[in-house]
Amino acid sequence: MSEVTTPAMRARPKRYLYIAVLIGLLSFLAYGATYPSMQAEAAPGTQASLEVDVDLTEWELNPSQFDFQQGDTVLFNITNSGRFSHNLEVSNTAQHLNSPTIGAGETTTLEVTLDNSGTYTIICAIPGHSDLGMTGELTVSGDNPAPAEGEFLGIPAMRLSPRNNTAVVGSSQEVRVTLHDFTLNADSIEGANVGGEGHWALFLDDELIASLGEPSYTLEGLSAGPHVIRAELRNNDGSAVEPALSSEATIQVPAAAP
Ligand SMILES: [Cu+2]
Structure with missing residues (x-):
């Protein structure tokens, strides 16, 4: 007796596929819709530990824009996918942190606790590289801006x-x-x-x-x-x-x- 594949039997796996895709899509929409409101509901000053990836290459940081909240501790997972050595520097007027310099194909990390709201600059600190385009920004929401450059702190x-x-x-x-x-x-x-x-x-x-x-x-x-x-x-x-x-x-x- 030979098996006969009917159109109905063929349709069944396809229908499961559609359902799987639909569930995936709904999950994605639910996640996408929920995540920003979860962030917005977090109490002011609530600290989060976050991990983000950043890729260094000639001549850009990818991505070059990040959004965080004041007090977040951020672990940058850094990859050098370029041909030259690069590093990552995160700074504002009060904080200044540098990753090790890594060669082509290497990875490293840099952990930063963002004490201030406002804008942090991210660059590759190897001379000339930021001017060529290896620069970006962290935008940090909160209520504790860093002092302006040169503002008197009274603390050398x-x-x-x-x-x-x-x-x-x-x-x-x-x-x-x-x-x-x-x-x-x-x-x-x-x-x-x-x-x-x-x-x-x-x-x-x-x-x-x-x-x-x-x-x-x-x-x-x-x-x-x-x-x-x-x-x-x-x-x-x-x-x-x-x-x-x-x-x-x-x-x-x-x-x-x-
Ligand atoms: Cu560089």
Whole structure:
């Protein structure tokens, strides 16, 4: 006895397929319709832990626009699908976070807790790459905007360059401090203290190298191997600022070429 396929039998699997597609479509619509209202109903200040993917390539961030809520902790899953090395920097006037630099085909992550509402800038921080288009924005809803650039906080802040684990090229390295709410004044070193003014002390492997009223100093003749550089903020009379403010980084000096 041979089996006969009737039109009715063939129709049955198709009907199941239609039902499956319909269920999928309804789920999608329900999800799409519900999700924004769930976000809107969240109590102000409710923190969420979110994961998002961002792709780095020449010369764009994809996606380049994100929407979050103040207080969200966001884990960026970063992929470099380009041919050059890239990284991700997330910043506003109060926060500044960098992922490691990754080569073509590599992945890394960067976790950021968004303390402020308003706009954060996201870029690839490798010189020139943001100008070529590797730039975007996070828009954060909330009620705690970051201070405007240069707004007086009364709390000095210092950023040290180079960053930790920098590989030195050759045997010299420029060290630079970027300061907020603190003015360097070379003429007042050893003078009377003035609030929010002073200089910085540069240490190399715990040895004082210089007291500096300029933001930059170049270390020369560094021996091969790791070195610790440290910057400490000082009042005019040489005492440490209160509260103490220092920053340090380990740099790696390559062995000299034979
Ligand atoms: Cu880049």
